[in-house]
Amino acid sequence: MPSTPEPEDGASRPLLADQREAQNNNTAGDGDDTPPSSSAPNGGTFTKNLGALEAFAIVISIVIGSGIFTSPGSIDTNVPSPGAALVVWLIGGVLAWTGASTMTELGTAIPGEGGVQPYLQYIFGDVFGFLAAWTWIVAVMPATLAILSIVFVESIYSSLGITDQAGRIEHKLFSILILVVISVANSISTKASTRLNNFFVVTKFVSIAAIVIAGVVVAILQATDPDRDIGGRDWFNKPWFGNREVTNPDGSKTDWDDLSEWETLGHLSAALYGALWAYSGWDKAIYVSAELRAPARQLPLAINTAVPTIVFCFITANAAYYILLPWDVVSTTDSVAVTAITRLLGRGFGIVAAILICLVVAGSLLGNSFVAGRMAVAAANKNWFPSLFASVGFIGLKPRTEAEPNSSDDSQGSSHAARSDAPINAITLSAILSALYILLGNFRALLTFNGLGEYSFFFLTVLGAIVLRFREPELRRPYKPFILVPIVFALVSGFVVIRGAFFAPVLALVVIVVWIIGLGFYWVKKRFSERQVE
Template sequence: MSSQAQERDGIEEEAHNKPSNSETQPLLERRTSPTSINNQPSDNPTKQLTARHAFAVLVTLQIGSGIFASPAQVDSNVPSPGAGLLVWVLGGLLSWAGAASFAELGAAIPLNGGMQAYLAYVYGDTMAFLMAWIYIMAAKPSAMAIQSIVIAESIGSISSNPTAAWLLKLIAALAFVVMVLLNSINTKVTLRLSESFTGIKLLTVFLVVLGGTVAVIAHLVNPNSSLSGGEDWYSKNWFATRSTTSEGHTIDWTSMSTWDRYGHYSAAIYGGLWAYDGWDNANVVASEIRNPGQALPKAIKAAMIVVLGSYELVNIAYYILLPWSAVSSSDAVAVVALGSAFGRWAGVLVSILVAVSCAGSITSNVFTIGRLTVAASEREYLPAILGQRGLPWRQTQAPILSSDPDIDSQMNGIAFQNQDKLSHFDAPIYANLLALSLTLVYIFTGSFRTLLTFVGMAMWVFYVSTVLGLLLLRRREPELHRPYKPSVILPATFVIVGTFIVVRSAIFAPAQAGVLACLLIIGTLISRLRAR
């Protein structure tokens, strides 16, 4: 019997013996049986993280490519710079509540598989399948399309002349094809690429904040200095209402109804939440940290304060370096801001750094969607050919890598079984080809802001469902040992506010909501047919 068949038989036997409230094992998972969760020793020697380590992991995961692009989405959907900064605070606080909720789940239910494992544990197999389906078919490909578009925007912004839309699409597509090819060599290459990109992201954030600081100092020394950025930051009211532009349409805030304002604010919040994305990996930190009851609150609080503060400073720097009317004009706002304030050389430098940062995010997404697709094929959710690894003429029977589908690969704990049997070309080629095809469709048919709203809705449907599951578990299994248990106000607020944002944005953006609804219906039908 092959190793894959033995592994599948073992999984099916375990699934048969587990409690009825978790019908089928989630994907990408080597898990402890739910019946033994509370029997694990509290001094597990595998727990290596301290509060300091957990803080570093959470900060690194959250500061990514979104902060260099999504400010344009936020600014165009709020009436003033001050309102935009408040949206960033709201996004940070909402992410804080979500991180605390996911950390409780990670400490109480130490299962590999992250959000998908919790959905299966609380709701059963259909919900877990839907999460895998939406992430494979929509969320991850759309996210990679966004990152590819930002790469193209960054490259295009170097030129003094506007770049044609079709050329930007072509650059984005070529950039993504190159990244998929690099990530289709083998796992080691992917991991090395991902690790090398982390420091570049942090460096770029630092340079943007430094640029804003230099502009303020230059203005205080000499109000007429060419380094003092735009004039709006010291000559206008930061909370005064002004017209904004979104995808070529002028938004008149003075004549807008309250309901329509909420729609624009929902779109703005998605831009902020995109930049904060990564907080959902607090569950992984929770399962690896020593003394989570005391260390986790400190790590989460410190990490969210640092990330929220960094994002506020970066956005203040954008408003200082640029005329306010220009903040929403480009999806590569960091490049435009530093280039406008300090000259072409600064713009070229930052465009390279932003492009490389986005390439790092693409690497992480290619890694996770590939492994998620392989696992889905092994569970017979998708055609078996998508589970094959390596070159078509040199297939390997290496077992599936254990990985959380939601975590950036540079911070992932990757377990190799029978590593000596791995082929040098062990990447999931067919899974990567599926991701390549889907992402190219999104690149050529969508825009940055359309895709951003679509990704936000797709991900937040499952974020809210997961935290709602936490509240259900508190009532259904009150005896479950919870080393870390935040106030019920945090998960309750997250569910209420998150539900409102999803519903209002779906009404505000019916096209994206319709596509997501169709995918959910198709996924539900496939899951039901598969269960027969």
């Protein structure tokens, strides 16, 4: 059964001291060489059956999604040159890496399921941990899944030349259908999810490799025969750095030589905002750290191989876009990959490209749905959400009982193995909330809403990591980046929140309302728990 924090201590002190003590006892020696247990330790819900490769694949699957195929146009519109766009992609990747490194420090120092929830609870107290869990479960992750479902369907429509159907009910219902299919796939078992995820990772690398190889081939053909009419040709005839006149999606022009410093800063910040969104998902490995066999070693390994791989893929793919397309086309399309392949090889290959991109987005959907369910389980285990959502392998109210076998005899073991180990109730909750967001929202509003909710707690978490360096310098940190790393990301995440609130005050107000409702839910549940104790 999940442990329940003592009500009188919840809001006033960190509540993971007991878990930290258990961790220190377990890691007094090397720690990573201890054979993994067959059951979850410290009352955890999931078994430690994931390795660094699975964590690497989850990060790759979540981050390499729609962003690399749809964001280049919006970023190109807000930079003075293609070279500057590639620099923005590099800076965005480095900044995402600083955030991932800081989260890895916390993930290896503070045990617990649920990502930022246990970190904020440990550093600032129960209320902050709950509010992070609430925001992720009812806002951030459902909005993310809604966005990806919409993009999946939009990619299909775009390949058919239809670009104005996103608001129609048929489009929304199709998006919900895709969401349901992915949720069912994640409900089979953890092993089935990770195997399917590995397939999607392969499709992501294949898709990006196809774009990059096409760019390299066009570059070689153009360089060997300058008069050949192939690709975009602008890359060959124009400087990659230096101000230019940019064509906007509405047909207007932006002359960078005529912009003031303030206007230039506004455009560049919008470009960086777009890059950070494309890199979103870099934090997701920490949400399965409780399922890693040796998190102190495997989590840093997964992060520090996945993020550089993603940065390399994003930069090379964007360089290929500028080779394959005229530069004024890059700035005006939201489906740059499909546009590039269609222009180079024809509509048939464009449809193939759209299918690959749909598979890429499906992989991101699968990874995010996988993580979303585990967030709800972690919150239910802390008695923040109904215990229904802590159940694993069942639909509805049927609980896991102590009488169920773990590994007694062969017949019992096979019966246990046959049952799903997926958090089906939690996945269902996430799917229902996501479907509501699809019906009530649209792509751009959900994107801003998601960013405001997510980066608010990224800022608090990274700020907490800095505070913890001074408050508890003796805390065992198997992975400890230089102090400048969390400081840089704290500044970046603070910038993202302030900029988003400034340009979308209504959505910022909606996020605040979500927090107020969450706090009301927290205090009601706390008072109810106190009365039960009395």
